[in-house]
Amino acid sequence: MFSVSLDLPEFEVVKQVFLEDCILLHVEKNSMEERCPFCGFSSSNVHDWRTRKVRDLSVLGKPLFLFVRVNRYRCHNCNEVFSQTFESISPKKHQTNRYREFLYHMCNGSTIQEVSRKEKVPYTTVERIFYSIAKEKEMELLEHLENVMETNELVLSLDEVAVRKGHRYETVLIDAQSGSVLAMEHQRSYDSTQILLTKKILANKCVHTVVMDMWDPFHKAVKSIFPEACIVIDKYHVVQKVTQALDQVRKKIPGLKKGRFKLLKGSEKLTINEKQQLDEMLEEHLELSYAYFLKELFREVYQAPNLDTADSLLEEWIQLAWSSPFPSFHQVAKTLTKWKAQVLQYFLTPFTNGRIEGTNHKIKNIKRRAYGFRNLERFRLRVFLECTGKYYKNQAA
8 A cells, every 4th residue: 555754753644545636644743741831841641632734745746734633731740731842843833844944945936826826725825934934034144144244345236126117216235246135225315225234234344345336325325334435336337328428429310220239339249241331320420430439439448457547548538528529428528527536446446236237137037026016025025035045055055
């Protein structure tokens, strides 16, 4: 006869029932003696007993239910009545600990609704189990993070991600060296950024560098909280300003919509056919040729071998941009003059926001997977565990 291996040493299987849609096991605890929680004396005097139905991991694709005999004992010493406790089943729970952990891991990378459908467990039950375990995991991870980061020089990366239409943002703070999310805060204002930077996880830590874009509230908040930290403006956002200025020039010339890709693409990446088409376009429109020259010349700044060379190249480019007839490039020159020190800091501490941009993509996927979150705290919890937990768990191992 077929027999189910339960793999729970504390239980003895006394009866097995195989039904078409599930498997039922009647089990009892091996030990018939229990320690009184009131006075600490052991007792084997069974006062009465009852049966608790508990869901366990599926076997052969069928749900497995345990009918656990729960004895209640009367203590000889203090005369109190108390129930049996089990290592594999928490008090007042109707699932084994391993099945609850299984449901939690199923929800990571999926939705609660999908897990509920697959496991045939009510949605509210899966939701309650997932977020109760998630809170425990969050506390463990925060404690571990504090220990790991105590001796490290932190390089932080700061950016925002849109969570709803209508300019609803979450500011995301990550460890730039690992790409792990440290914390999130609603909106991207000065006050909210200050709250984010004063989270417990960063208290009294040595923040060496902060990488971000040119959003003023971010800079003001970082300078107020970490006055000694180096601020690096992300390379991508600087280059983006220049390419957008070129695109503004292109838009003023009719009939060049299809030429946008060739103009913005790096010259060394163009195919022979694309290069020929680009040359024809630039010969026909001389003003566009000037703007394209400025875009390509700016790329040489970030190819400079050292800070002094980059400084002179950037200053030269700013002067050329000012002397050009394009208002869009005038605006870029003004912006670069304002943020010049932070832009050039890249050549001393070459960090970028590349990791946080990739993490933002993961965050958006988490949001889309659930068709949005009404509860932002739960959204942040999901992001924290899915975008941080795996890295630090592997690091600890």
